[in-house]
Amino acid sequence: xxxxxxxxxxxxxxxxxxASAAGFIEDSKATIGLRNFYINxxxxxxxxxxxxxxxxxxxxxxxSGYTEGTVGFGVDALGLLGVKLDSGKGRHYNPxxxxxxxxxxxxxxxxxxxxxxxxxGLTGKVRISKTEARIGTLQPxxxxxxxxxxxxxxxxxxxxxxxxxxxxxxxxxxxxLEHAKGRSSSSSESLSIGGANNxxxxxxxxxxxxxxxxxxxxxxxxxxxxxxxxxxxxKQHFLGLTHNWAIGPGALKTDLRYFNSSSDGKNGSAAGRAxxxxxxxxxxxxxxxxxxxxxxxxxxxxxxxxxGHALSAGYQQVGSDSNFPFLNQGDGATAYLxxxxxxxxxxSAGERTWxxxxxxxxxKVGVPGLKATVTYLSGDNIxxxxxxxxxxxxxFRLDYVLQDGALKGLGFSWRNATLRGNTxxxxxxxxxxxxxxxxxxx
Numbered sequence: 382x383x384x385x386x387x388x389x390x391x392x393x394x395x396x397x398x399x400a401s402a403a404g405f406i407e408d409s410k411a412t413i414g415l416r417n418f419y420i421n422x423x424x425x426x427x428x429x430x431x432x433x434x435x436x437x438x439x440x441x442x443x444x445s446g447y448t449e450g451t452v453g454f455g456v457d458a459l460g461l462l463g464v465k466l467d468s469g470k471g472r473h474y475n476p477x478x479x480x481x482x483x484x485x486x487x488x489x490x491x492x493x494x495x496x497x498x499x500x501x502g503l504t505g506k507v508r509i510s511k512t513e514a515r516i517g518t519l520q521p522x523x524x525x526x527x528x529x530x531x532x533x534x535x536x537x538x539x540x541x542x543x544x545x546x547x548x549x550x551x552x553x554x555x556x557x558l559e560h561a562k563g564r565s566s567s568s569s570e571s572l573s574i575g576g577a578n579n580x581x582x583x584x585x586x587x588x589x590x591x592x593x594x595x596x597x598x599x600x601x602x603x604x605x606x607x608x609x610x611x612x613x614x615x616k617q618h619f620l621g622l623t624h625n626w627a628i629g630p631g632a633l634k635t636d637l638r639y640f641n642s643s644s645d646g647k648n649g650s651a652a653g654r655a656x657x658x659x660x661x662x663x664x665x666x667x668x669x670x671x672x673x674x675x676x677x678x679x680x681x682x683x684x685x686x687x688x689g690h691a692l693s694a695g696y697q698q699v700g701s702d703s704n705f706p707f708l709n710q711g712d713g714a715t716a717y718l719x720x721x722x723x724x725x726x727x728x729s730a731g732e733r734t735w736x737x738x739x740x741x742x743x744x745k746v747g748v749p750g751l752k753a754t755v756t757y758l759s760g761d762n763i764x765x766x767x768x769x770x771x772x773x774x775x776x777f778r779l780d781y782v783l784q785d786g787a788l789k790g791l792g793f794s795w796r797n798a799t800l801r802g803n804t805x806x807x808x809x810x811x812x813x814x815x816x817x818x819x820x821x822x823x
Contacts, residue, residue, distance in 0.1 A: 408446025772802025
């Protein structure tokens with residue numbers, strides 16, 4: 382039993398003794414989330430069949446209250462179930478054993494989609510004043526680690542985290558992660574990065590340390606600093622600034638981000654990189670630091686909102702040599718970048734990306750709950766052996782949520798995207814159709 386499992390077992394034992402205490406039950410909440418998810422990925426310039434899958438997801442989310450006293454104890458539970466509605470060997474693309482799964486479902490020994498997959502995650506929690514410690518299943522949403530929720534079921538992590546808000550306007554967060562459970566998997570995997578995350582021959586780590594602070598200066602300015610360290614792969618510093626400024630009848634939001642990433646442990650030595658502790662990227666022939674993490678990435682995104690309109694413009698610059706590093710087990714992950722979009726992430730070594738987006742909320746014309754967004758990204762200057770490469774992506778999203786009636790909260794989403802370029806990534810056209818509903822049961 383690993384240290385996290387042992388600590389969780391002890392915490393659950395204490396909670397079980399006090400479960401009848403007022404607050405633990407009275408403040409508990411439970412919901413069942415339903416997500417019907419269809420995806421069609423039409424690959425254009427590689428020898429790959431169209432990937433097409435349809436499934437029904439169920440997410441049981443239980444959040445307990447806390448036992449009474451100076452030290453309060455609680456426990457949360459997250460149950461996930463994905464059921465296949467339609468798939469097939471020709472549309473569940475998994476050509477070799479080095480991949481974890483298809484687009485939505487795990488792959489069986491015959492290369493076909495599993496009929497269903499499920500998992501259960503438990504989280505013990507302790508609260509003292511305005512400080513909370515959690516151990517077990519986590520879904521962090523931070524600049525240095527963000528869980529992915531882009532398919533039928535969400536990604537989860539295993540580890541521990543402490544969050545403190547004892548000082549007004551200052552939130553401190555720190556933790557350690559040991560494993561990740563992919564969005565199309567029932568099993569926990571160790572942690573890795575792009576370049577080293579081949580499921581069969583790659584290298585992995587069970588220690589990702591992170592910490593940071595959010596500091597609010599008034600109601601309109603947020604300053605952030607975070608640090609992340611995946612043992613034997615990389616160390617990463619993040620600085621962020623978010624500011625809202627009322628201009629006339631509208632408002633301007635500024636989002637500035639800077640990452641400094643460098644090698645750690647085995648990735649910093651030639652011997653370690655020879656053993657597979659490497660990052661993806663581009664290095665000139667003969668470079669002795671081939672595969673070493675060395676990256677500075679910065680971005681700026683400005684959004685002006687007026688009435689139902691929101692117009693955004695942004696720019697991102699990725700440093701040369703290594704790609705931008707982030708936790709990525711190879712089965713779907715999220716990078717905290719303004720360019721992480723429906724298909725592409727635009728994080729290759731040397732890449733410069735311009736972004737433009739327009740969104741409209743139809744509430745202003747009498748259709749509450751209806752929103753439309755169109756985004757265009759253009760990336761160039763990507764380092765490659767045969768010269769610079771480039772790519773572009775266009776996304777369109779239409780969302781509608783029922784505002785009243787017996788099915789209030791029922792949501793519909795259509796997401797369409799096109800990716801083109803002369804990089805190693807495949808040209809794709811993609812459609813997603815999502816119907817979602819959350820049913821409170823407690």
